[in-house]
Amino acid sequence: MDRLKVDAVVIGAGVMGLSIARALSLAGLETVILEETDQIGSITSSRNSEVIHAGLYYPKGSIKARTCVAGREALYAYCKARGIKAERIGKLLVCVNDEERPKLEAIAASALDNGVRDLLRLSPSEIGELEPELTCTAAFFSPSTGIIDSHAYMLALQGDFEANGGVIAFKTPALAIKTAMAGHVVACGGEEPVDIEARFVINSAGHGAQQLASKTLGLDRQAIPGQWFAKGNYFSLSGRQPFRHLIYPMPDPAGLGVHATLDLAGRCRFGPDVEWVGSDDSLCVDLKRAASFYKAVRRYWPALPDGALIPDYAGIRPKIHDQATPIPDFRIDGPDQHSVRGLINLFGIESPGLTASLAIGAYVANLLGVSRADDPFI
Template sequence: MADSFETDVVVIGAGVIGLACGRALAQAGREVIVLEAEDQIAMHTSSRNSEVIHAGLYYATGSLKARHCVNGRRMLYSFLDADGVAVKRCGKLVVAIGEKEAAELGAILARAQANGVEELRLLEGAEALAMEPALNSEVAAAIHSPVSGIFDSHAYFLALQGELEDAGGSIAFNTPVLSGAVETGQIRLQTGGDTPATIRARTVINAAGHRALAIAAAIDGPHTGHLPTPHYVKGSYFGISGRVPFSRLIYPMPNTATLGLHLTIDLGGRGKVGPDAEWLPEDAAPPFDYRVDPARAAVFHAEVSRYWPGLTIDRLTPDYAGVRPKIVPRGAPSGDFRIEGPEVHGSAGLVNLLGIESPGLTSSLSIADHVAELAG
């Protein structure tokens, strides 16, 4: 027979967003249980990305992505410094090849400045090459963002978990949410796993990442009439053997699905490039196949060698992949985060976090404060 109990707050999902939300609510004095379907934290989107701290260059001014990326970056650097998590403010260059691309940099710079991004500089090609001599000599211009960086995201996740638990919160692993319903004064959840349970909570935060839309649909209530269609984009990464002749992150011009096949150097000095954008079939659903197709190396080499002509294809090795949860279809402009409480969807006590893709990692602490406000 399934257990049955009541609690104040349930957070669904122990990825970075769920951990940050759980921490914020626990530190505000709420009784918090985080339900995680896997047997450990941050198994999917949170841990399968570039580990970049984004400045906030690209996102539409006034959007949740712009607001939370800029605020979240500042909060994240402070958190990492205070908790002793490894971080490097290496900066990045967004490079334009040829005059056509160079003409587009002005709009990115203006948007970034409107978003409140600090210390930006528009460089001539010669200035960019002086900073990073291995760049293509056809780089006509670049944006230098000194506040971009890299960090140990896994140590960050553990720090969030530790602070959540120190504040009295807990995580229940191997506990998938199967269904539920919005009831008077509470939300009822049915969980599976080895110890199925019926949980009634005053507040439910749906931060389930890939499964957030499916879980939202499985909880009966007025919000189900407000749910978008899920889409998924797989992004693969290739590692680079040998020394990488750059000291900063190198980004090409962005496209509608990703920020391009960018070059990242991790804290250990290892280089990698990615992610690409492989739209999965419309009926795709988790769990996903995270294997990287070695044949994609040719496309990676062609794209990356536009800004790094010294890269040879034999240095590329399949590394890892992630899948971004999208709430807009292929070909549409990149959508905003959807962080929706009862005033939007009508289901009392429920906050849904939908389409939390990049820059979700950078934005996590700011998103958590936003959710804590919505949760009362």
């Protein structure tokens, strides 16, 4: 079998793999992305809310908090420079009764701990002025929250990567990794199987990350977390659009609650909910779930008409925890975690992964000890 030799191999051409590969190519590394499908961002990265998060919810000092806050501003700057549609439309974080108020205050305190200084407490009159249709007992407004054309963003990352000499090998699954001090070897499948030797290997395979890690010779199995799948369903709204901003209720144990999001055309949809499933290929939205959506949405928008919700799309969160466990931090495991030089495994990269992606690219480059070329966005 033929063997190629490059500086770095990134596995997975979702938003995370593209951003990491961009950072490595900016540092002058000859980098190849292996992607098992025939296009970029076709799995998890294409099935989300397209929200740019402010960094409100995450524990102080966590990877999520640090990369979300840094990544947010980097992402807005990147979109402006590249002509990508992104709007700071803002969101209202709301509680619908007094029992939820402590949770709302805790989120506001967390935001401050994370360096988010622009969260605004709203009076009842200010809430009514911003969103007349909204029913709540208290709210904060996050002006830094926004929405983005995620596909255009991923295309721009691909363009940067390729302009710096990077290559994406589509329809080329990574089958196994053999680690070694002199250089790791990635066995690739597809129409023309090949082995690729690289000093650095980044497993950013999303739902396939654990499986690939289990086929990494030289990696301790104790370094591989468990794997669960939490489906997020979305319903779009027919008829009159009620909101001008994103509306977020109090989060639930596995997600941020059934919120109202807007796309760049101003159309409203609701979701995602949390539906624990057994695999990553259950992507149909069951109309029967509409009943729980009506109940959830009417807590903050009682005027939601019967028959107004239409099944839209679904995505699967790559979970590394079960229903009984609180949401953990991102797992971006380097040599300090698994003792294998030059290998990075990414596990459980769900929300706010899109927002944090540029910052995570820089984070991975730093873990590898790569001195990056000047990046105006990070």
